[in-house]
Amino acid sequence: MNIISYIGQKTINFFEEFGEISRLFGRTIAYVKDIGKDRSLLLKQMEHIGTGSLPLVIIVGFFTGMVSSWQAAYQFKGLISNGFIGSAVSRAIFIELGPVLTAIVIAGRVGASIAAELGTMKVTEQIDALESLGISPIRYLSTPRVIAAMVMMPILTIFANAIALIGAFAVANFFLDITGKVFFDSVQRLFHLKDVFGGIFKSIFFGTVTALIGVHVGLRTTGGAEGVGLSCIRAFVISAAMILILDYTLWTIIF
Amino acid sequence: MIEINELRKSFDAQQVLRGVSFSIADGETVAIIGQSGCGKSVLLKHIIGLLQPDSGSVVVDGHNIATASEEQIYALRRKIGFLFQSAALFDSMTVFENIVLGLWEHGEREEAKLRHIAEEKLSMVGLRGILDQKPASLSGGMRKRVGLARALAMNPKYLFYDEPTTGLDPVTSDQIDDLILSVTKQYQATNLIITHDMFTVQRIAKRVIFLSNGLVYFDGTPQELENSIDPIVQQFIERFGKR
Ligand SMILES: Nc1ncnc2c1ncn2[C@@H]1O[C@H](COP(=O)(O)OP(=O)(O)OP(=O)(O)O)[C@@H](O)[C@H]1O
Ligand SMILES: [Mg+2]
Numbered sequence: 001m002n003i004i005s006y007i008g009q010k011t012i013n014f015f016e017e018f019g020e021i022s023r024l025f026g027r028t029i030a031y032v033k034d035i036g037k038d039r040s041l042l043l044k045q046m047e048h049i050g051t052g053s054l055p056l057v058i059i060v061g062f063f064t065g066m067v068s069s070w071q072a073a074y075q076f077k078g079l080i081s082n083g084f085i086g087s088a089v090s091r092a093i094f095i096e097l098g099p100v101l102t103a104i105v106i107a108g109r110v111g112a113s114i115a116a117e118l119g120t121m122k123v124t125e126q127i128d129a130l131e132s133l134g135i136s137p138i139r140y141l142s143t144p145r146v147i148a149a150m151v152m153m154p155i156l157t158i159f160a161n162a163i164a165l166i167g168a169f170a171v172a173n174f175f176l177d178i179t180g181k182v183f184f185d186s187v188q189r190l191f192h193l194k195d196v197f198g199g200i201f202k203s204i205f206f207g208t209v210t211a212l213i214g215v216h217v218g219l220r221t222t223g224g225a226e227g228v229g230l231s232c233i234r235a236f237v238i239s240a241a242m243i244l245i246l247d248y249t250l251w252t253i254i255f
Numbered sequence: 256m257i258e259i260n261e262l263r264k265s266f267d268a269q270q271v272l273r274g275v276s277f278s279i280a281d282g283e284t285v286a287i288i289g290q291s292g293c294g295k296s297v298l299l300k301h302i303i304g305l306l307q308p309d310s311g312s313v314v315v316d317g318h319n320i321a322t323a324s325e326e327q328i329y330a331l332r333r334k335i336g337f338l339f340q341s342a343a344l345f346d347s348m349t350v351f352e353n354i355v356l357g358l359w360e361h362g363e364r365e366e367a368k369l370r371h372i373a374e375e376k377l378s379m380v381g382l383r384g385i386l387d388q389k390p391a392s393l394s395g396g397m398r399k400r401v402g403l404a405r406a407l408a409m410n411p412k413y414l415f416y417d418e419p420t421t422g423l424d425p426v427t428s429d430q431i432d433d434l435i436l437s438v439t440k441q442y443q444a445t446n447l448i449i450t451h452d453m454f455t456v457q458r459i460a461k462r463v464i465f466l467s468n469g470l471v472y473f474d475g476t477p478q479e480l481e482n483s484i485d486p487i488v489q490q491f492i493e494r495f496g497k498r
Contacts, residue, residue, distance in 0.1 A: 038360065125343035128305050132337035133357035133409075134329045140360070 021216050024138070028146045028212070031139040035147065041140065045148035049110050049211075053156055060105050061160035064097050065089070065167025073176050082176055086186030089168045091195055095255070098161040099199040100247055103206035106153060107239040111214040114145055115235035118218025119228040127219065137219070146211040153207025154200045161199070198254045205250065206243050213239040256281055257302060257413075257445070261311035264297060271297050273469030274311065281412075284439055284446040286456045286477075288491070289466035295449045296340060298466070299415055302447075303335055304328045315413075333361065336406030336444075340417040342398040344390035344405070350377070351386040354405045361409075376404040379441075380434055396427040403434065407442070414438070416448040420455055432458050451495045456480070465491065 035042055072085045072092075118141060121127050130137050165187070172178040217235040221227045258278040264271050271294040279285055289295050300306045301313050304320045313320040316334070318327055344353050352359075354376055355369040363369060373386055380400040390398060399419060406414060419435060420428035432455050439446055439459065448459060456463055456477050463480050465473035465488060473480060473488055480488060 121345075124346075125339050125341050126345055128300070129337070129339055129343040129345070129405075131305055132303055132332055132335065132339075133360070133405075134333040135357065135360050136325070136329065 028142045031143040041144040045144045050152035061163030062167040065164030066171045069168040069171035086183040087190035090187045093164045094195040099203040102160040107210045111210040111239045112232045114214030115218040115231045119221030119231040122221045142215045149207040149211035153203045157203040210239045258314040285462045286460035334412040336411035342402035414444045
C-alpha cells in the first residue's frame with residue numbers, strides 16, 4: 001500500500017470513529033431523563049470516580065504544587081523577586097496544572113477501568129445479555145459513567161487546586177523563606193476569578209471525554225482477554241491525547 | 256411468530272448467512288443444528304436485534320427488527336428469554352441480582368416479591384440456597400442453570416437456548432435436557448434451541464432445522480432427519496450422535 005492511501009485510510013477511520021463517539025454522546029445524553037429510574041447506578045459511579053480518586057488527586061496536587069514553587073523560584077532567580085511566586089504559581093495551577101494533570105491521572109485510573117470493565121462485559125457476552133433483557137447498555141452503563149465523570153471531574157479539580165496551592169506554599173515557606181502573608185498577598189494581587197472558572201470549565205469537558213472514550217473503546221472490544229488489555233491502553237492513550245488537544249482548543253476560546 | 260426471509264450476513268469477506276428463510280409458529284419447539292461456526296449464534300442474535308442483516312428480513316410478532324424503533328426492540332426483547340452459550344452472567348452481581356435485574360430495571364422494586372420470584376425460578380432449574388453467591392463461585396453447569404433462571408424471570412413468550420449442553424458432561428447434559436423439557440411443558444413458550452447435540456434434538460425438538468453452508472439444508476422432524484439418506488445429513492448425525 002502506498003503512503004497516500006495509507007494516510008487517507010487512517011483519516012477516514014479517524015472521522016468515522018469521531019462520528020461514532022459523537023453518536024454515543026448523543027445517545028448517552030438522551031438517556032439522562034431516565035437517570036432517576038435507577039439512581040444507585042449514578043451514585044455508585046460518582047463514588048468510584050470521585051471518592052475513589054481522591055487519594056491519587058491529593059498526591060498529584062501536592063507534588064505538582066511543590067514542584068511548581070521550586071520551578072518558579074528557579075526561573076525567577078536574579079530576575080524577579082520571590083515575592084511574586086504566589087501569583088505565578090497559583091495562576092499556573094488554576095489555569096493549567098490543576099485541571100490538566102488531574103484529568104490525565106483520572107484518564108489513567110477511570111478511563112482505563114471503564115474500558116476494562118465494559119470490554120470484559122463485551123467479550124463475555126454480558127453486554128448482549130443486558131440487551132436481551134431489554135435494558136439499554138447506553139442507559140445502564142454509559143449514562144451513569146459519563147454523567148458521574150462530568151460532575152466529579154470539576155470537583156476533583158477544585159480539590160487538586162486547593163491541595164496544590166498548599167503544596168506550593170509549603171515549599172515557598174519552608175525552603176524559600178516566604179511568609180504566608182507575602183505568598184497569599186501575591187496570590188490575591190493577580191487573582192482572576194476567570195482563571196479558576198476557566199480551569200473548572202475545562203475540566204467538565206475533560207471528564208466527559210474521558211468517560212465517553214472509556215465507554216466507546218470498551219464497547220468495541222473484541223478478542224478476549226488480550227483485547228481487553230488493548231482496550232485499556234487505547235482508552236488511556238486516546239483520552240490523554242484528547243485532553244491535551246481540548247486543553248489547547250479551549251484555551252484559544254476562553255483566554 | 257418469527258419469520259425469517261432471505262437473511263444474509265457477512266463479516267468482512269466471510270459470508271456467514273447466505274439467504275436463510277424459515278418461519279416459526281407460536282408454541283413450536285424447534286432445534287437448529289449445524290457445524291461449529293456455521294452461523295447459528297449469529298442467526299439467533301439477528302432474531303433479538305443484536306445484529307442487523309445485510310439484506311433480507313427478520314420479523315418477530317409483526318415487527319421488522321431492522322426497521323423497528325429502539326423502544327419497540329426493547330419491548331420485544333422483554334418477551335424473549337435468552338440463554339447464552341457462555342451463560343453470560345453479570346459477574347459483578349450476585350445470583351439474585353442476576354435473576355431479577357430485568358424485573359428491577361423495568362420497575363418492580365418490592366424486595367420480598369423479587370426474592371420470591373428469584374427463589375421460584377432457581378428451584379425450577381434445580382438450585383437453591385445460592386442467591387447471594389457470585390457467579391465466579393459456580394460450576395459451568397450451575398451457571399447455565401442460573402442463566403436459564405434469569406431467562407425465565409420475566410415469563411417470556413419466546414425462549415432461546417444457545418447450546419445449552421455444550422461443554423457439559425453427559426450426566427449434566429441429560430439434566431439440562433430434562434430441565435428444558437419441563438420448562439417447555441410449564442411455559443407455553445415458543446422454544447428455539449441451538450445445539451449440535453443429537454440427543455437434545457431427539458428428546459426435545461418437534462422440528463429440526465439443519466444449517467449448512469449458510470443455508471437451510473434440511474427442515475423437518477427429528478424422525479425425518481434420522482431417516483434421511485442425504486450424505487451431508489448422515490455425516491452430521493454420525494459425528495454428533497454420540498455423547
Ligand atoms: N461479531 C462478529 N464479528 C465478526 N465475525 C463474527 C462475529 N460473530 C460471529 N462471527 C463469525 O461468524 C461465524 C459464525 O459464528 P457463530 O458464532 O454464529 O457460529 P456458531 O454456529 O454459533 O458456532 P458454535 O457452534 O461454535 O457456537 C464465525 O466464523 C465467527 O467467527
Ligand atoms: Mg454459537
